[in-house]
Amino acid sequence: MRIEMSLKDHSYDILLDHGAILQLSVEIQKWYKGKRIFVLTDKNVYGKHGGSLENVLSDFIVEFVVIEAGESSKSMSVYEYVLETLLDKQMKRGDLLITFGGGVVGDLGGFVAATLYRGVPYIQIPTTLLSQVDSSIGGKTAINSHKAKNMIGSFYQPKLVIIDPNYLKTLSDFEYKNGMAEVIKSACIGDTILFDKLLNGEIKTLEMIERTLLVKKKVVEMDEFDLKERMYLNFGHTFGHALEKQSDFEIAHGFAVAEGMLIALEIGEKIGITPKSIRKSLKLILDKYDLGLYNAKPIPLIEDVFYDKKNIQGELNMIFLKSIGNSVITPVTKEVLYECYNSQTLK
Ligand SMILES: NC(=O)c1ccc[n+]([C@@H]2O[C@H](COP(=O)([O-])OP(=O)(O)OC[C@H]3O[C@@H](n4cnc5c(N)ncnc54)[C@H](O)[C@@H]3O)[C@@H](O)[C@H]2O)c1
Known part of the structure; x- marks a missing residue:
């Protein structure tokens, strides 16, 4: 095609x-x-x-x-x-x-x-x-x-x-899993059908690649130079990058993003944006594709999270899910992150 x-x-x-x-x-x-x-x-x-x-x-x-x-x-x-x-x-x-x-x-x-x-x-x-x-x-x-x-x-x-x-x-299984994290991320931010198919384990590789590409194509066409909508693609990456760094890159990107998505959902729940049911479904998908890294050690540091290049004047734009396929960009302060994140016993 x-x-x-x-x-x-x-x-x-x-x-x-x-x-x-x-x-x-x-x-x-x-x-x-x-x-x-x-x-x-x-x-x-x-x-x-x-x-x-x-x-x-x-x-x-x-x-x-x-x-x-x-x-x-x-x-x-x-x-x-x-x-x-x-x-x-x-x-x-x-x-x-x-x-x-x-x-x-x-x-x-x-x-x-x-x-x-x-x-x-x-x-x-x-x-x-x-x-x-x-x-x-x-x-x-x-x-x-x-x-x-x-x-x-x-x-x-x-x-x-x-x-x-x-x-x-x-391709090795390990590299395949790394890529799957981005597929799952795209399903979360932009494609409910893909999300359901991943949940039910009923999708062929070609359709999976096509659907994932279409999510990216849509945001790139809206925002070629990464000034707004393209940020949706960062869902799970804010904490994911910090986790990779904190582990000295021992934790591979895909696994870090998987964990980062769960953390973003949990924070989203705490600030009243994200319904709890999404995290449950996402965990099932991550388990299915062998991407679970729950209770990751080391835990990503808020200071590293704030080192993100998208930190603007003390606020960080994070991507949260209102529902599957419906993501929002919401600025959060360091204080809010400390409140939501440190108070949690992870998962
Ligand atoms: N430009 C962007 O928008 C964008 C988006 C996401 C990630 N990235 C970048 O992508 C990079 C990671 O890419 P990656 O995960 O493909 O890693 P990679 O390019 O390092 O490939 C992973 C491994 O797979 C091997 N490999 C590649 N194709 C193979 C095949 N068909 N069969 C067997 N082995 C094969 C490679 O030799 C390598 O050892 C990072 O640097 C990241 O920053 C860029």
């Missing part, structure tokens, strides 16, 4: 299907007149799928740039390495870059595309569940500073996104 991301100046298509990768070459030839294509990927993805991507791109001369897998590649040094390698390979302005991998490759490659020659066209081919449902669409690109994640980046939209769930067959 073809889904259009409709943005003011740079709309693009998202192709989603089992086997969608087979359409890559034809899609590129619709608008790309060059012969050379540069592919940024990591060692794992290159090892498992590099050969088949090269076959699909047999009409072109393909040059791979392969980096180490993992978050540490979203760094200044790897960014510089990729830029210099592309220049050594004589990539020209207007040549096409493909990012082929998970969110790390997508975020780094997107930032390379945004900045090399002040912008070259790029295509996202996400290969993890997280990148297929979330990071490959919306145009947020970034690398990390030593101080915090995603501090250096830009909004830069791809020309095309190809999502082929067949890539998920080689």
Whole structure:
């Protein structure tokens, strides 16, 4: 299926299907007149799928740039390495870059595309569940500073996104679960049918990816530059990020977000926004997908929560649920958080 991301100046298509990768070459030839294509990927993805991507791109001369897998590649040094390698390979302005991998490759490659020659066209081919449902669409690109994640980046939209769930067959269970947290989050903030289907365990991967993407597409189209509605996507992330930090990143993102969603629901209950029944259902879903981390130790610190870059003049915009599919952005002060959060014996 073809889904259009409709943005003011740079709309693009998202192709989603089992086997969608087979359409890559034809899609590129619709608008790309060059012969050379540069592919940024990591060692794992290159090892498992590099050969088949090269076959699909047999009409072109393909040059791979392969980096180490993992978050540490979203760094200044790897960014510089990729830029210099592309220049050594004589990539020209207007040549096409493909990012082929998970969110790390997508975020780094997107930032390379945004900045090399002040912008070259790029295509996202996400290969993890997280990148297929979330990071490959919306145009947020970034690398990390030593101080915090995603501090250096830009909004830069791809020309095309190809999502082929067949890539998920080689993904580890652990990485799959990480991505599931974002699926569940999207269901909470924007899709009651998805929420019910997850609760009943009755959903196929393709439909799950499509529904999750549509939630993100809707908010990105309303708010490309993350000034308002896009914040809904942060549901569960305020406390989730603090928990990741507090655990020294031992707790993976998806598990931290899962816990962060439960904390946000509990605070929402205490300030009279969220009905109690939601937390019960969410716990059932998290258990179903093996994402329960209840009574997480260490407990995220309010001070870390307030370090969030969305803290504006002593108030933090948090996302709460009024009901499934109906989220609200509500500013909370540190005092309110201390009152709600410290007084609770977690769960
Ligand atoms: N730009 C955005 O809007 C946005 C949104 C959410 C997250 N992110 C970013 O995404 C990143 C996390 O992405 P991720 O979870 O995809 O992690 P990742 O890119 O590190 O991939 C996880 C692991 O899976 C491996 N892998 C990838 N595809 C595979 C496949 N098909 N088969 C086997 N192994 C495979 C990778 O080599 C890696 O080891 C973070 O840096 C986060 O900040 C960005």
